[in-house]
Amino acid sequence: MATIAPERPRSRKLSEGPKPPGRERDRVFRWFTFLAALLVLLILALIFVSTVNQSWDWFSTRGLRAVFSSRWNQKVYPRGTANAGQPIPGSGFGAWALIFGTLYxxxxxxxxxxxxxxxxxxxxxxxxxxxxxxxxxxxxxxxxxxxxxxxxxxxxxxxxxxxxxxxxxxxxxxxxxxxxxxxxxxxxxxxxxxxxxxxxxxxxxxxxxxxxxxxxxxxxxxxxxxxxxxxxxxxxxxxxxxxxxxxxxxxxxxxxxxxxxxxxxxxxxxxxxxxxxxxxxxxxxxxxxxxxxxxxxxxEAQGIQRSALIGLGVVLFVITLLVNVMARAVLNRGERRLAAGK
Amino acid sequence: MHPTASQTDIVEPVTIDASSGRVENGIHLEVGDPEIFERDDPTRELVFDLERVQILYSGVAAVTDVNLDIASREVTAFIGPSGCGKTTVLRSLNRMHDTTPGAVVEGKILYHGEDLYGPKVDAAEVRRRIGMVFQKPNPFPKSIYDNVAYGPKINGRKRGDLDDLVEQALTRAALWDEVKDKLKRSALALSGGQQQRLCIARAIAVEPDVILMDEPCSALDPIATARIEDLMIELKREFTIVIVTHNMQQASRVADRTAFFTAELNESGKRMGLLVEYDTTNKIFTQPSDPRTEGYITGRFG
The missing domain is CATH 1.10.3720.10 (MetI-like)
Incomplete structure (x- = not known):
C-alpha cells in the first residue's frame, strides 16, 4: 500500500503557528451555551422583580401579618367610584388559606x-x-x-x-x-x-x-x-x-x-x-x-385586589422554590449520611 | 453434605499446590501427584449433570451439545476464547437466562438429580441455592452492611441474627478486618478488589450450595486477583464453585476440573460454542486429548 504520509508539523514549536481549525467554533459554541443559561436566570429574575413590583402595594401597605392571615375577602370599590380599587371596610387579602388549599x-x-x-x-x-x-x-x-x-x-x-x-x-x-x-x-x-x-x-x-x-x-x-x-x-x-x-x-x-x-x-x-x-x-x-x-x-381585578392577586403569584413562586430546596436537602442529607457511614 | 475422608484426600494436594506455587506457565505446572488426582472417583457427589445442553438466543444456538458433570466441593473452571459460550453455560446453571428475552435452554440440567428447569421449580429458589458473582463488582448503592444483609433479609432472616451473619460472611470472604469499622459506609467507596470480595460475602451470606463466578477477577489487579483466588480455595471446603475465566493460569491454580470450550463455524456459517474437552485440570493442562485444547493452552489458537 503506497499512501502519502502527511507532512508532519514537527518542525515548528507548539506555541507558534495556526491554532486547530475547530478552535474558533468551539469558542462560539461555548458563548452560545453560556448565553442560553444566562437567559433563563435573567427571565426568572425579571419575572420575580416585575411581579414583586406590581404587588408591592399589597405586601407593603398591609404588612406580613395581613399577607399571611387566613382572611381573603377581596372586596374593593368598583370603577368609577371615588375610591375605585380601594378595599371596602371588612375586606381582607390574606394568603394563608390559599397556600393551605394549594398544598392540600x-x-x-x-x-x-x-x-x-x-x-x-x-x-x-x-x-x-x-x-x-x-x-x-x-x-x-x-x-x-x-x-x-x-x-x-x-x-x-x-x-x-x-x-x-x-x-x-x-x-x-x-x-x-x-x-x-x-x-x-x-x-x-x-x-x-x-x-x-x-x-x-x-x-x-x-x-x-x-x-x-x-x-x-x-x-x-x-x-x-x-x-x-x-x-x-x-x-x-x-x-x-x-x-x-x-x-x-x-x-x-x-x-x-x-x-x-x-x-x-x-x-x-x-x-x-x-x-x-x-x-x-x-x-x-x-x-x-x-x-x-x-x-x-x-x-375584573383592580387596585389593591389586582396587586394582591399578583402577590399570590409571587407567594406561589416562593413556595415552589422552597419545596424544591427542601427536597434537595433531604436527598443530599441521605447521601451524605451514607458516605460518612453514620 | 460434609466431604468424606476420601474426597478430602483427593482435594488436598490441589489446595496445597494452588496456594503455594503460582506458576507462570500453565503447561509446566505441577499439580500434586497425578496418580491420585486423575483417578476418577465414582463416589464423587454430583451437583450438576448437564446432558446435551444447547442454549439459543432468539433461535440461534450460542452453544451446543454440552455434556458435563460438576462435583460437590470442587472448583470447576470453564475456559476458552471469547464467544465460546462458557458464560452462557454458566448462566444456565442458576437460571439467569430466565430474564434474558429470547434465551432458551434446551437439553437437561440436573441439580442434585432434579431437573433445574422443571415446571415446579422456582427460579428465585434456584438462585438462593446457586449464587453468582459477576465479572464487574456490582455492590448495591447501599452501606456495606446492607449489601451483605440483603440476601438474608429477603430470605426471611430476622433482624436479630443479622449482625452475626454479616460479620460471619465478611470474615469468610476475607474482608472483615478491612471493613469492620465502616460497615455503615457506602459500599461504593471500597476498592474494586474489596467490592468483589463484598459481592462474594453477599453471595455467601445466603448460604448457597454453589457459587458461580463469571470472570470474577477480570476487572482486578494481580494482587486483588491473588486474594480472590486464595479465597476460592478456602471457600471450596464449604461450597461448590464454578468459575469462568479467560486466565488459564488462574484455572490451573484454582480449579480441580477444567472444561475447555471453543467456538467454531457450523454448516450455515454461524459461530457456535461447543465443549471440546472436560477433565481434571492437570490432564487438560499437561496431556490434553484434543488438539484444539492443546492449541489453546499452548498459545497456538485454533
Whole structure:
C-alpha cells in the first residue's frame, strides 16, 4: 500500500503557528451555551422583580401579618367610584388559606399520582410483558398532551355530579371515626371539592412523573438487577433492593417536577375546586388555590385586589422554590449520611 | 453434605499446590501427584449433570451439545476464547437466562438429580441455592452492611441474627478486618478488589450450595486477583464453585476440573460454542486429548 504520509508539523514549536481549525467554533459554541443559561436566570429574575413590583402595594401597605392571615375577602370599590380599587371596610387579602388549599390539593394529587406513576414506569421497564411495555408508555405520554382545560371541563361536567355520591358514602363510612371524620367529610359536601381537584391534578401529573421515572429506571444497570436476582430475589425484592436504591433521587426529582406542576396548575383546578377560601381539612368541600383564584378573579381585578392577586403569584413562586430546596436537602442529607457511614 | 475422608484426600494436594506455587506457565505446572488426582472417583457427589445442553438466543444456538458433570466441593473452571459460550453455560446453571428475552435452554440440567428447569421449580429458589458473582463488582448503592444483609433479609432472616451473619460472611470472604469499622459506609467507596470480595460475602451470606463466578477477577489487579483466588480455595471446603475465566493460569491454580470450550463455524456459517474437552485440570493442562485444547493452552489458537 503506497499512501502519502502527511507532512508532519514537527518542525515548528507548539506555541507558534495556526491554532486547530475547530478552535474558533468551539469558542462560539461555548458563548452560545453560556448565553442560553444566562437567559433563563435573567427571565426568572425579571419575572420575580416585575411581579414583586406590581404587588408591592399589597405586601407593603398591609404588612406580613395581613399577607399571611387566613382572611381573603377581596372586596374593593368598583370603577368609577371615588375610591375605585380601594378595599371596602371588612375586606381582607390574606394568603394563608390559599397556600393551605394549594398544598392540600397538591398533596392529595401526589398521594394518588406517585404510586400510580412509579407502578406504570416499572411496568414499562421491568415488569410488564415485553410486547405491552412500549404501547403503555406511548399511551401515558399521550395523556400529557391533553390541554388542562379539557381535564377541568371533564371534571366539572362529567365527573363532579356522579362522584358526589361516592364522596357521600365515604363520608358516611367515616362518620364518627375520630380524626378521619374531619378529613373524609364535606361541609357542604360537593362534587367540586379538594378531592376532585386532587383527582384531576393526579391525572394531569401522572404522565410527566411516569415519563421521568421511566427514564430514571432505565439507567439502573443490568448488573444491579442481576446482582439482586442472583441472591434469590423475586421481582419485587429486586425492585426494592436494586432498582429503588439506585433511582431514589431521580424518582424524587420526578415527583418534585410533578408537584411543581400540581401547585401551579391553574385552569383545571379553577374549574373543579369550587372556589371557597377556607382552611379546612374536609376533602369533599370546595376550597381554592393560589393559582386558581388568580384565574377566577384577575379579569375584573383592580387596585389593591389586582396587586394582591399578583402577590399570590409571587407567594406561589416562593413556595415552589422552597419545596424544591427542601427536597434537595433531604436527598443530599441521605447521601451524605451514607458516605460518612453514620 | 460434609466431604468424606476420601474426597478430602483427593482435594488436598490441589489446595496445597494452588496456594503455594503460582506458576507462570500453565503447561509446566505441577499439580500434586497425578496418580491420585486423575483417578476418577465414582463416589464423587454430583451437583450438576448437564446432558446435551444447547442454549439459543432468539433461535440461534450460542452453544451446543454440552455434556458435563460438576462435583460437590470442587472448583470447576470453564475456559476458552471469547464467544465460546462458557458464560452462557454458566448462566444456565442458576437460571439467569430466565430474564434474558429470547434465551432458551434446551437439553437437561440436573441439580442434585432434579431437573433445574422443571415446571415446579422456582427460579428465585434456584438462585438462593446457586449464587453468582459477576465479572464487574456490582455492590448495591447501599452501606456495606446492607449489601451483605440483603440476601438474608429477603430470605426471611430476622433482624436479630443479622449482625452475626454479616460479620460471619465478611470474615469468610476475607474482608472483615478491612471493613469492620465502616460497615455503615457506602459500599461504593471500597476498592474494586474489596467490592468483589463484598459481592462474594453477599453471595455467601445466603448460604448457597454453589457459587458461580463469571470472570470474577477480570476487572482486578494481580494482587486483588491473588486474594480472590486464595479465597476460592478456602471457600471450596464449604461450597461448590464454578468459575469462568479467560486466565488459564488462574484455572490451573484454582480449579480441580477444567472444561475447555471453543467456538467454531457450523454448516450455515454461524459461530457456535461447543465443549471440546472436560477433565481434571492437570490432564487438560499437561496431556490434553484434543488438539484444539492443546492449541489453546499452548498459545497456538485454533
Amino acid at each position: 390539593t397538591s398533596f392529595v394529587a401526589i398521594l394518588l399520582a406517585v404510586p400510580l406513576s412509579v407502578g406504570i414506569a416499572l411496568f414499562t421497564t421491568d415488569v410488564g410483558p415485553r410486547w405491552l411495555r412500549n404501547p403503555v408508555g406511548y399511551v401515558v405520554d399521550l395523556l400529557a398532551v391533553v390541554p388542562s382545560v379539557v381535564f377541568g371541563l371533564w371534571g366539572v361536567f362529567v365527573l363532579a355530579t356522579p362522584i358526589r355520591n361516592v364522596y357521600q358514602s365515604v363520608a358516611d363510612f367515616f362518620a364518627g371515626v375520630p380524626v378521619l371524620d374531619k378529613i373524609f367529610t364535606g361541609n357542604p359536601l360537593l362534587g367540586t371539592s379538594v378531592m376532585t381537584a386532587g383527582l384531576i391534578l393526579a391525572i394531569m401529573i401522572t404522565p410527566i412523573i411516569t415519563s421521568l421515572t421511566r427514564e430514571v429506571l432505565a439507567t439502573v444497570p443490568i448488573a444491579q438487577k442481576e446482582g439482586a436476582l442472583a441472591l434469590g430475589a423475586t421481582r419485587w425484592e429486586m425492585i426494592r433492593g436494586a432498582i429503588f436504591p439506585h433511582s431514589r433521587s431521580g424518582i424524587v426529582a420526578s415527583v418534585m417536577i410533578g408537584l411543581g406542576r400540581a401547585m401551579g396548575e391553574t385552569i383545571a383546578v379553577a374549574l373543579v375546586i369550587g372556589a371557597a377560601v377556607r382552611v379546612s381539612p374536609a376533602l369533599f368541600s370546595p376550597n381554592n388555590t393560589l393559582a386558581a383564584i388568580i384565574a377566577q378573579n384577575f379579569g
